[in-house]
Amino acid sequence: QARARLPAPQVQTRKSHSASAKPILQLTGLSKAFNGKTVLRDINLSVQPGEVISIIGPSGSGKTTLIRMVNGLETMDQGSVELLGQEFIRAGQRENALPYRAQITRLGMVFQGFNLFPHKTVLENLMLAPRLHNLDSREDLHQRSLAMLDKVGMLEHATKYPHQLSGGQQQRVAIARTLVMKPAVVLFDEPTSALDPERVSEVLQVIEKLAEEGITMLIVTHEMKFAFAISDRVVFMEQGRIEIDASPAEIRQMRDHRIFRFIDDMAT
Ligand code: ADP
Numbered sequence: 001q002a003r004a005r006l007p008a009p010q011v012q013t014r015k016s017h018s019a020s021a022k023p024i025l026q027l028t029g030l031s032k033a034f035n036g037k038t039v040l041r042d043i044n045l046s047v048q049p050g051e052v053i054s055i056i057g058p059s060g061s062g063k064t065t066l067i068r069m070v071n072g073l074e075t076m077d078q079g080s081v082e083l084l085g086q087e088f089i090r091a092g093q094r095e096n097a098l099p100y101r102a103q104i105t106r107l108g109m110v111f112q113g114f115n116l117f118p119h120k121t122v123l124e125n126l127m128l129a130p131r132l133h134n135l136d137s138r139e140d141l142h143q144r145s146l147a148m149l150d151k152v153g154m155l156e157h158a159t160k161y162p163h164q165l166s167g168g169q170q171q172r173v174a175i176a177r178t179l180v181m182k183p184a185v186v187l188f189d190e191p192t193s194a195l196d197p198e199r200v201s202e203v204l205q206v207i208e209k210l211a212e213e214g215i216t217m218l219i220v221t222h223e224m225k226f227a228f229a230i231s232d233r234v235v236f237m238e239q240g241r242i243e244i245d246a247s248p249a250e251i252r253q254m255r256d257h258r259i260f261r262f263i264d265d266m267a268t
Pocket of ligand 1: 034035039057058059060061062063064065066
């Protein structure tokens with residue numbers, strides 16, 4: 001009798017999640033036209049927790065529009081985005097809709113142009129948004145901000161203002177500022193394209209470190225070597241469509257002429 005009440009062993013009752021883990025971010029049927037010109041066509045993309053996905057493709061293929069749409073900076077004509085298994089944003093939804101407001105702090109964004117507040121110090125830049133959203137006690141937040149500056153190698157610059165820093169340093173601060181919010185996913189829109197060439201690698205190294213730590217990231221980039229080295233999947237876009245969505249190894253095997261022509265063009 002006692003034995004009959006024992007719970008069944010977990011291995012028999014629990015399904016394996018490895019093959020069908022729940023996506024942390026799900027884009028479904030996203031489409032967009034500007035002034036009658038279609039720039040995104042039926043984009044579907046599923047991002048698993050911990051995945052690093054690079055979005056590459058020719059200029060004008062819709063990469064930036066797509067990533068801005070995911071965090072509500074651009075409206076969509078059709079489709080929807082789910083974040084952490086919940087509705088986040090959908091076509092026709094108002095910007096102040098409840099699901100969006102409830103979840104927007106879980107989505108980090110790093111821009112081409114850093115977008116730091118010029119009249120705030122580095123440390124103030126990190127603490128501003130979390131304070132607004134009342135995420136933590138001031139002391140916890142202060143400690144976490146310093147830890148994030150340390151992570152990106154900017155701790156010694158905590159009291160400086162953005163104009164006292166190089167572009168690469170400003171971008172590292174912008175990355176730390178995003179991480180302080182403890183985002184579930186971080187979106188990067190060409191994070192190194194506004195930098196002097198000699199400043200690119202310091203930012204890529206920080207992103208690589210985050211990839212190793214298992215932070216989920218969606219990265220629009222023109223840095224091909226970097227994209228193929230750190231990504232779990234590379235998404236190749238052309239004329240508003242996802243043409244290829246595969247691992248770097250699979251893409252090398254495929255030898256698809258479109259992607260190879262594109263990478264050749266980038267290299268010359
Ligand atoms: P990518 O990031 O791949 O270079 P974009 O997403 O920036 O591509 O642009 C895709 C297309 O959408 C381009 O043809 C661009 O000119 C157009 N586009 C982007 N934003 C706007 C806008 N606000 N108004 C009109 N057209 C736009």
